[in-house]
Structure formats: structure tokens, C-alpha cells
Amino acid sequence: MPGPLRPLLRAVTYTRWLHLLVGAVVPLGCGLIHPGLADPGPAGWALVALLPVPLLAAVAMVPSVRRAEGLQARLMLFPGAHARVRAPHGGPVGTRGRTGEREGVRPGDPAGDGLAGVAGDPGVSAVPSASWTDRARTAAWLVLRAEAGLAAVFLSVWLPQVALTLAGTAVEDPIAGAPLPSAAGGPAAAALAPLPVLVLVAVAVTGGELMAAAARRLLGPSVKERLAALEERTERLLERNRIARELHDSLGHALTLAVVQAGAARAAGDPEFTDRALEAIEETGRAALEDLERVLLLLRETGGPPGSRPGLAEADRLLDSARSSGARVGAEVTGPLERVPGPVSREAYRMLQEGLTNVLRHAGQVPVDVRVAVEDARLRLEIRNPLTAGAATGTGPGTGSGLRGVRERAALLGGSARAGRDGDTWVLRVDLPLH
Known part of the structure; x- marks a missing residue:
């Protein structure tokens, strides 16, 4: 035509x-x-x-x-499905034809951009x-x-x-x-x-x-409606990032421990050590399944209770899991942990989890020093381990998303997180305000 x-x-x-x-x-x-x-x-x-x-x-x-x-x-x-069908977040849903172009909207048309970038919104x-x-x-x-x-x-x-x-x-x-x-x-x-x-x-x-x-x-x-839509979109993105961090930290920790412990058990050839490794893998996997089910409840929006998230009071479970994989973990806790607010305690738990996971993934079975201090209305977390050849040269597996997630968690709480080389050791330091 x-x-x-x-x-x-x-x-x-x-x-x-x-x-x-x-x-x-x-x-x-x-x-x-x-x-x-x-x-x-x-x-x-x-x-x-x-x-x-x-x-x-x-x-x-x-x-x-x-x-x-x-x-x-x-x-x-x-005309199109966006005119009468509402998306879960409240914005209209667009439809596209066989050519990928929504009917009535040409490529480059401002209507394709919609409100705050929502696809399918005619504006x-x-x-x-x-x-x-x-x-x-x-x-x-x-x-x-x-x-x-x-x-x-x-x-x-x-x-x-x-x-x-x-x-x-x-x-x-x-x-x-x-x-x-x-x-x-x-x-x-x-x-x-x-x-x-x-x-x-x-x-x-x-x-x-x-x-x-x-x-x-x-x-x-109007300007007010655009601001409201932008705030809603920002909240959705933050929630998606939080869920992604939860899955990365929980499942990444569980899989890393399972891989390290299974390899150590096979290398040891000791039935008693193998039993302990399998028990640790079972416990870690059960905790990861609980975290996965909680995240899936959020994604499905079932309205059910999201479940409890672990805090620093349960940090011993992380330390024991790391020790069972062969790492020599020393921990020092100073100050009253009960003064740490729930959100700070839960996010600090995930940061500690990610730090230990990175040690096992990149450095292997090395001595790890963990220090948790509550002082001057602040929570300070430090994880220190010696650098191995792979960790020192950056050849270990991973994309760096774990440390990026740690920094994002700290920034959302008004704190900071730094990771880097300190002589012959690798140090992760987190500083969070309690209020």
C-alpha cells in the first residue's frame, strides 16, 4: 500500500x-x-x-x-489496550502491532514516551x-x-x-x-x-x-501528576533493586558455601568431615529457601506476611557456616547489639553475609577477622582477610555486584561502605548511623 x-x-x-x-x-x-x-x-x-x-x-x-x-x-x-486496561502500578498498559508500533502512535512520537517513561501511555x-x-x-x-x-x-x-x-x-x-x-x-x-x-x-x-x-x-x-508518577516509578525501582540485592546476597552466600564445602569434603576424604559439611550445606540451603520464599511472596504480591529477616543477633549462623567451609573466622563484637534498630541490624546482616561470601569466593579458606562495634551512635563493621593470588590480581569470579549492593545498602541508611586493599589484606569497612 x-x-x-x-x-x-x-x-x-x-x-x-x-x-x-x-x-x-x-x-x-x-x-x-x-x-x-x-x-x-x-x-x-x-x-x-x-x-x-x-x-x-x-x-x-x-x-x-x-x-x-x-x-x-x-x-x-x-485506541489500544492502554485506554482501558490498568497496569499493576496504576499506569496504562500499551499494545504493539506486528511492526512493534502501537496503533495511533508513530515512532518518535511523544505519546510513546508517556508519563515518566511508562511504556504505552499516550500522555x-x-x-x-x-x-x-x-x-x-x-x-x-x-x-x-x-x-x-x-x-x-x-x-x-x-x-x-x-x-x-x-x-x-x-x-x-x-x-x-x-x-x-x-x-x-x-x-x-x-x-x-x-x-x-x-x-x-x-x-x-x-x-x-x-x-x-x-x-x-x-x-x-500536570506537574503535580508527573511528580507523583516519577515518585511511584522511583519507589518501584528501589523495591526491585532491594529484592535483587536480597536474592544476590542470600542465594549467592548459600551457593558459595555449598560449593566450597562440597569441594573441601571431597578433598578431605574424611567421613566425619563430610557429614559436617553436608549438615552445613543443608542448614544453609534451608535458610536460603526461606529467604527465596519470602522474596517470592513480595513479587507475587499475595498480601501475605513477608516473613522475618535475620539481623545481627543471628550473625553466629553466618560465622559458623563460614567456619564449616574451612575458613578460620575470628569475631569481635563490642557494644550493645540490642541498641541497633531493626532496619540497620537486618541490612548489616546482609552486608556481613556478602563480605564473608566474597572472602570464600575469591580468597578461599583463609583467616578472616570480623569486627562489629556499636559506639558513638554508630555501627561499624569490618571484615579483613589476607589477599591470595587470585584475589590480588582480580582474577576471581564475580562481577562486583555484591560490593555494589553493599554500598547501595549503606547509602540508603545514610552511611558508607568502602572496600579495597590495605597492604597484604583486603578490607571491607561499613559505617552506619543508628538513627
């Missing part, structure tokens, strides 16, 4: 034209009930266009009118007016829709009449009410008969696109 005729195959062309025509209902209704406009001429039609303006401005003051107009615009100017708000600015924009939209609809009705009636006149058919002028003179040009005039129809098609396509652009500007989200 040639490019100029392609809009004729798109449903959005006809829904947008219908949206334009429906906008003429109010001015035409005012013209029908106004005395003296039973058979209007050009001046009468101008009066029909002006009559509904005060009424529309008054109606726009009702907050719910903006929501109704936004829903109509979504349904008819941007038209569907909430009641929350300010006088919203009411003023709604009034401008209602007036524009009425005037554009009246022009669309006029062209939809008048241009076909002109085409029939050029074809030599006697018709009546829809504006003046008098018969239009038939074309006297014969075949030449008849050859021009399709021209008004093509003009009507072009006006329908262009008018629909202009109304869609006007809808985004006049019915688009």
Missing part, C-alpha cells in the same frame, strides 16, 4: 474523525434550540459556533469532566482536575473540540456536495439552503470530482493528528 493511502487502513484514522464529529453535538444542539436559527446562513453558523463557549467553560469547572474527556481521548484518539491524563490550571486547560480543550467538531461536520457534508456538483449532479447547498449550480465544464469538471473527497480524507487524517497533539498538551498530566 503506498504511503499516502496507508492511513486509510488504520483504525485510528476513523476513531479520531469520529471523535471530531462527536464534538459538534453541543454547538449543533445549541443551534437547534436557539430561536431564529431554524434555517441559518453564514452569520447564523458563526453564532452557532459561539453559543456554547460560556456553557463549556462553566462545565469545565467540574473536576470529573477532565477525567471523562481524558478517557474519551485515550479511547478514540489513541493524556485520566484523573479529575486538581487545580484551576487544570480547569482552564479543560475549558480550552472543550471549546477547541466543539469548534473543531463543527468544522469537521461542515466539511464532511459540504465537500461531498461539491464533489457531486462537479460530477454534474444537482444538489442543495447545506449552508445557504439553495440549490448549487451544476458544473458546466462537462468531462473536465467531472474529472475533478474526486478532488474534494481527497481533500476530505487529508483533512480527516491531519485533523485527527492535530487533535491528538492538542489532547496531549491540554489534557496531559
Whole structure:
């Protein structure tokens, strides 16, 4: 299909034209009930266009009118599943055709960007007016829709009449009410008969696109709505990052211990040592399964209790697991751990878990010194281990996402985390405020 005729195959062309025509209902209704406009001429039609303006401005003051107009615009100017299906986070859901382009939205169209980058959002708000600015924009939209609809009705009636006149058919002028003179040009005039129809098609396509652009500007989200959507999106991203950190720390720790302990048991060839290693693997795996089930409950949004997360009071479990894998772990705890708030204690537990996991993964069975101190309204955590050849040269496995997660956890709590080489040792230091 040639490019100029392609809009004729798109449903959005006809829904947008219908949206334009429906906008003429109010001015035409005012013209029908106004005395003296039973058979209007050009001046009468101008009066029909002006009559509904005060009424529309008054109606726009009702907050719910903006929501109704936004829903109509979504349904008819941007047809698709996004106009009627709500996503779990409250934003509309978009649909894409076989070419990957949502119907009614061209590549690069601002409608594809949507509200705060939400895919499928046409950029038209569907909430009641929350300010006088919203009411003023709604009034401008209602007036524009009425005037554009009246022009669309006029062209939809008048241009076909002109085409029939050029074809030599006697018709009546829809504006003046008098018969239009038939074309006297014969075949030449008849050859021009399709021209008004093509003009009507072009006006329908262009008018629909202009109304869609006007809808985004006049019915688009206000600054307050954009900020609310941005905050919601930020909260979702933070929650996703938190869940990713939980899975990485818990499952990564469990798998690392299982691999290290299984290798140590096979190398030792001692049945007693193998039994202890299998017991440690079983305990670590059970704890990882509990963490996995808790995270899956959050992802499924079942509404059930998320379960308890371990804190520093259960840090002995981490130390024992590391010791059972062959590492020589020494721990020093100073200060009252009971003074550590729950969120700080739980995040510090995960940081300790990630630190021990990194030692076992990159350095192997080496001496590890762990220091936990609660002093001066701060919690300080330090994990120190000697560097091995692989750890010193950076050839150990891993992508660095674990330490990045530690830094993110510390930053969210208002603290800091640093990891790096200190002579012949590798040190992870975490400093967190208790309040």
C-alpha cells in the first residue's frame, strides 16, 4: 500500500474523525434550540459556533469532566489496550502491532514516551482536575473540540456536495439552503470530482493528528501528576533493586558455601568431615529457601506476611557456616547489639553475609577477622582477610555486584561502605548511623 493511502487502513484514522464529529453535538444542539436559527446562513453558523463557549467553560469547572474527556481521548484518539486496561502500578498498559508500533502512535512520537517513561501511555491524563490550571486547560480543550467538531461536520457534508456538483449532479447547498449550480465544464469538471473527497480524507487524517497533539498538551498530566508518577516509578525501582540485592546476597552466600564445602569434603576424604559439611550445606540451603520464599511472596504480591529477616543477633549462623567451609573466622563484637534498630541490624546482616561470601569466593579458606562495634551512635563493621593470588590480581569470579549492593545498602541508611586493599589484606569497612 503506498504511503499516502496507508492511513486509510488504520483504525485510528476513523476513531479520531469520529471523535471530531462527536464534538459538534453541543454547538449543533445549541443551534437547534436557539430561536431564529431554524434555517441559518453564514452569520447564523458563526453564532452557532459561539453559543456554547460560556456553557463549556462553566462545565469545565467540574473536576470529573477532565477525567471523562481524558478517557474519551485515550479511547478514540489513541485506541489500544492502554485506554482501558490498568497496569499493576496504576499506569496504562500499551499494545504493539506486528511492526512493534502501537496503533495511533508513530515512532518518535511523544505519546510513546508517556508519563515518566511508562511504556504505552499516550500522555493524556485520566484523573479529575486538581487545580484551576487544570480547569482552564479543560475549558480550552472543550471549546477547541466543539469548534473543531463543527468544522469537521461542515466539511464532511459540504465537500461531498461539491464533489457531486462537479460530477454534474444537482444538489442543495447545506449552508445557504439553495440549490448549487451544476458544473458546466462537462468531462473536465467531472474529472475533478474526486478532488474534494481527497481533500476530505487529508483533512480527516491531519485533523485527527492535530487533535491528538492538542489532547496531549491540554489534557496531559500536570506537574503535580508527573511528580507523583516519577515518585511511584522511583519507589518501584528501589523495591526491585532491594529484592535483587536480597536474592544476590542470600542465594549467592548459600551457593558459595555449598560449593566450597562440597569441594573441601571431597578433598578431605574424611567421613566425619563430610557429614559436617553436608549438615552445613543443608542448614544453609534451608535458610536460603526461606529467604527465596519470602522474596517470592513480595513479587507475587499475595498480601501475605513477608516473613522475618535475620539481623545481627543471628550473625553466629553466618560465622559458623563460614567456619564449616574451612575458613578460620575470628569475631569481635563490642557494644550493645540490642541498641541497633531493626532496619540497620537486618541490612548489616546482609552486608556481613556478602563480605564473608566474597572472602570464600575469591580468597578461599583463609583467616578472616570480623569486627562489629556499636559506639558513638554508630555501627561499624569490618571484615579483613589476607589477599591470595587470585584475589590480588582480580582474577576471581564475580562481577562486583555484591560490593555494589553493599554500598547501595549503606547509602540508603545514610552511611558508607568502602572496600579495597590495605597492604597484604583486603578490607571491607561499613559505617552506619543508628538513627
